Amino acid sequence: MPGPGPADGAGADALSPARRAADLDAVAGAAVDVVVVGGGVTGAGVALDAATRGLSVVLLERSDLAAGTSRWSSKLVHGGLRYLAHGELGLARESARERAVLMRATAPHLVRPLPFLVPDAAGRDVTALAELGGRLGDAVRASVPGGRRSLPSTRRVDAAEVARATPGVRGRRGGVVFWDGQLVDDARLVVALARTAAACGARVVTGAAVRAVDGADVRVELDGGEVLTLRARVVVNATGVWAQRLAPGIRLSPSRGSHLVVPAARLGSPSAALTVPVPGSRSRYVFALPQPGGLVHLGLTDEPVPGPVPDEDPAPSEAEVQQLLDTVNRVLVDPLTRADVVGSYAGLRPLVLPASAGTGPGGATADLSRKHLLEWDGPVLSVVGGKLTTYRAMAADAVDAVVARLGRAAPRSCTARLPLVGAAPRVALERVEAPARLVARYGTEAPAVAALGTEPVVDGHPETVGELRFAVRAEGARTVADLLDRRVRIGLVPADRERAVPVAEQVLAEEL
Structure with a gap:
């Protein structure tokens, strides 16, 4: 298997202008094992997994790597405390396992431990529940390979530590700290995956929109207007909330998650993620997440999105902006106002409707499972649902299904041990x-x-x-x-x- 090469634009992992031109020449009229449609975290993960198993792979993305949902996350690699609240132990264990893989093996340069502080100012009943949830999360983490020593344990902290970690919190009271993983940048993870896939032999072509799949023929329109066709034994539909364009039978209930960007100084430049419960919920929180460059990202909402999904980037609604500000302001000495918001963003989650659901989109998207779905429609395998943290497990499951369809003798997934480009202990x-x-x-x-x-x-x-x-x-x-x-x-x-x-x-x- 080829490894990542030198980072001067000439290495095997470099997605240079010359590499794109060469890949376009090679792809036109070619026949390959797998065409992956979608250059987000799932598609890039599938391309990498398939390439490492010896399959010929072309990844096609209509715009740019991470141009869709994958760049609009909270930039967390999380262990799934919310899933425990919903009784989804298996999903929580999968999340904890994949977090450990990213932190210890595949991308330790991109993921760091981040403390989450729930202050007593939010209510002692709230911190008692947070402490219980954190300790349950610690137990789940200890049960997965590599998880035991990947993060510190949940603990109570005194008023002085609350003041140091989250200076903007009102009152001299203590709180609870639990730990999770934070990505320095979600889009950077996707780019690293795509480049590592390229180093392993995948052809990665952006600005290439798949317009139709007719049997084995895949029709592609380039952003300059040129149209080309290639043949694929299998097409993997990894287009997230747009999956129904290639697989109309897929039933999705997209939800919007929105964030605000505020100067960190307005919150006293916190070193921990301030964590405040959403009123009326026992499993949803608003996080004030410290970021590089003196910023804090304030999120996260969970709003159903009815109707067809547009190509344009979503935006937070006025109601979401107010909800985020109102929730975090419950514990701040100096409340945030809209004048403090220097930016905002929103992403759409491709949540899968269960078979028992009705015909329309669900109204309670926060309660829908984050499990992923694999579904065949002729030569097209759609992989939808899931979340950024578990992209690798989703990709491995998808390629298992591809290998079985091809009847190919191929090794099991090795991506849990494969460092991404730039990674090192x-x-x-x-x-x-x-x-x-x-x-x-x-x-x-x-x-x-x-x-x-x-x-x-x-x-x-x-x-x-x-x-x-x-x-x-x-x-x-x-x-x-x-x-x-x-x-x-x-x-x-x-x-x-x-x-x-x-x-x-x-x-x-x-x-x-």
């Missing part, structure tokens, strides 16, 4: 000679990124021109949106994005 990452911020985003590739330029894209912000150049040379970025909205994430704050556009345009002019 934490002790090795600590020795990488590059700024810590770059190591947290690029792992062992950080020196190569730093060598491409350290000047800031926007004055006063840490993102560098070198990151933009690396995104074009190695990460498949082709547009301003690719660069600012999915590679360095400046686009999460519209005012910063506006200032960054001329720099991104200049880099593209020089690199393409």
Whole structure:
């Protein structure tokens, strides 16, 4: 199996402009084992799993890697405490297992332990329940391979520790801390998966929309208008909330999860995720999640989305904005206002309707299971549902089904042990000679990124021109949106994005 190569745009993992052109030439009229439709975390995971088992793979994405739901998450790799509240022990164990895989083996450079603090200011009954849930989560974590030592244990903390970790909380009272995993960037995980798949032989083509599947023929329209056809023995439909376009029989009930972006200073620059229960719920919380660059992401909602799913990015509703602010303000000394919101985003969850449900979308999406579904329709296998944390398990299940359909003798999935591009043990990452911020985003590739330029894209912000150049040379970025909205994430704050556009345009002019 080929491994990740040098990060100079010429390695086997580099999604460079030249690589895309070569892959397009090779794909047109070709016959392959598997065509994966959708370049989010599920599709990239399927492409990697299939390629590591020796199948010929083409991944087609209509826009850009992580352009859909996969970049709009809470950026958490979580152990599934909510699933325990719903009695879904199996799903909680799967989440805890996959979290341990990411933190210890496949992407330790992208995932870090994050404390979640539930303050007594929210009510002692609330923290008592949080402590019970946290200890149950600890027990589940200890029951899965690699989980026991992956995170600290749940514990009560005193008022002084609450003040240090979440300075914006009112009152001098204690609280409860439990731990989970945080991704430095959800879109970066998807890019790492796609590049690792490319290193293992997959062809990854963005700007390629699948318009029809007719038997073995897959009709593809490129973003320049050109149409090509290739033949696939199996098509994996990993398009999330858009899955019904290739598989009309799939029954989904999408829900919207929204976040607000606020300056961390408005909350006292917390080091822990402030956790406040949604009024009237025993399993839903609003989180104030500290982020790199002096920001906090405030989420998460769970609102049903009726009707056809549009191609455009969703946006938080006014009611969701107010709900998020009202909930977190219950425990803050200095309440947040809408004037504090410097950005916002929303994503759509592809929740699967159970067979027993009615004909319309469900109204209580928060109660729908996050289990994934595999369903065949002729040569098309749809994999929907699930969540970012369990992408690898979803992908392994899907490729198991593909291998069985092909009648191929292929090895079992090895992706639980396969480091993604840039990954290394934490002790090795600590020795990488590059700024810590770059190591947290690029792992062992950080020196190569730093060598491409350290000047800031926007004055006063840490993102560098070198990151933009690396995104074009190695990460498949082709547009301003690719660069600012999915590679360095400046686009999460519209005012910063506006200032960054001329720099991104200049880099593209020089690199393409």
